[in-house]
Amino acid sequence: MEAKQQVGLCSVCFHLSADPVCEICRSPSRDPDTVCVVADSRDVIALEKTREYKGKYHVLGGLISPMDGIGPDQLHISPLVRRISQQKIQEVILAISPSVEGDTTTLYVGQLLKPFTKVTRIAFGLPMGGDLEYADEVTLARALEGRRELE
């Protein structure tokens, strides 16, 4: 039997990665001054398909949801705050689906990051069924383009 390759998480951005640090984090051609925060690794894949975004990512690993026992401590929020406060980041883009839990996570994370950098959120209308994953590439690219500073 062939041993399955262990897929772990990137120690910097928490995206799925076979290596300790993922390809995107290692890439010299990616803009290190912009970080896009998403809920899930699948969102990274969806955003990569737009070929519109050239910065780095940070994957939270879920959304704040007390009903499911998920609070900020269960997500990769502390490492994000550390990362943003210790490096010179120009902009953090919050690209989290606009569900109730998504909005709560966006507001919570945004408040923690605002002392350190400019924080924007991508522009979404009414959610269809919810996830970035299901938004088509054109919609996503437009949402990214139309991002606004978080109040």
Next chain:
Amino acid sequence: MYLKTLHLRQFRNYREQQVDFLAPKTILVGDNAQGKSNLLEAVELLATLRSHRAMRDRELVLDGETAGQIVATLQRETGITDLGITLRNTGRRTVALNSETLRRQLDFLGVMNAVQFSSLDLELVRGGPGQRRNWIDTLLTQLEPIYAYILQQYNTVLRQRNALLRQQNASSSGAEPQIDLAELAVWDSQLAAIGARVIRRRARVLDRLAPLAQSWHQAISNHTELLDVKYAPNVPLEQDDSAVVQQAFLDKLGQRAIAEQHQGTTLVGPHRDEIEFIINQTPARQYGSQGQQRTLVLSIKLAELKLIELVIGEPPLLLLDDVLAELDLNRQNKLLETIQDRFQTLITTTHLGAFDTQWLKSSQILTVESGHIKF
């Protein structure tokens, strides 16, 4: 608007039933427990995507089956629309317009409108505040379909916030109270922002409905009674301004913070709203006579009909479930005068005896017998 056909497939006690509506008034006659109310329930679902008596979709599906369907053809001034709802035991629903499945259920609402009036509606006056909130929410959903989305968001925030308060409640009974105030603050602001939208929409619809209900009540009571329908929001509403209402909401959350942590549940917000019915300055709920309460419910239903017609621009359907026989002649006549041929009306009854012969002549009469309809 006119419902031309209705097709029920594995819905409640109907296996397969097609109904063609051939007159503005249809009387469904049959013994108890034959499927009369079930048919009206199907129409109610088409109009609101809600049922006032089913808790889960599983109840709506014919026993022993996994899915059921309601299909209808509706004639409106703007044209003919086919509506379809598929209900499943799993609770997952699909809705379609003109055979095209919609991605958002929200887009299904507002196509068909109906006012339901059943003998259970006396509970609107006598029952708890939850009944009245449910009533106004159903009406709002028809008038402003986006409200269904707002309400669903509000209920989600509420459940999440309650879960958080419960966790904190559980942890604080131990040695170390663990309260993430930053997280709670975000849920507070979400609750206030979405809650303010619920409150303002409820206030606005009641503002429009109250004078209509008042004039109906006056007419039916021969000018002896004055009805006031008053919104009593849990969060004070001093001004119809989003920022002001949100601030009032947050202020009240601040005042009740300790009680909320103690009880582990949200004590502030439109889920605690009340709507007061007052007749001649006396609360109708505790003090109204049976006759007054009946007049009140009838007035409210007539006001709903009028308001929907005003807002939508077309008369909605009227669903009268067992209720006509319970009204005295004066109230019956007021109702019938209003309906005439303008509102398509579906009426259920166990006996045709209570009906005016003129009425019977101009109505389509269908017999309902254990999930079958005979023409």
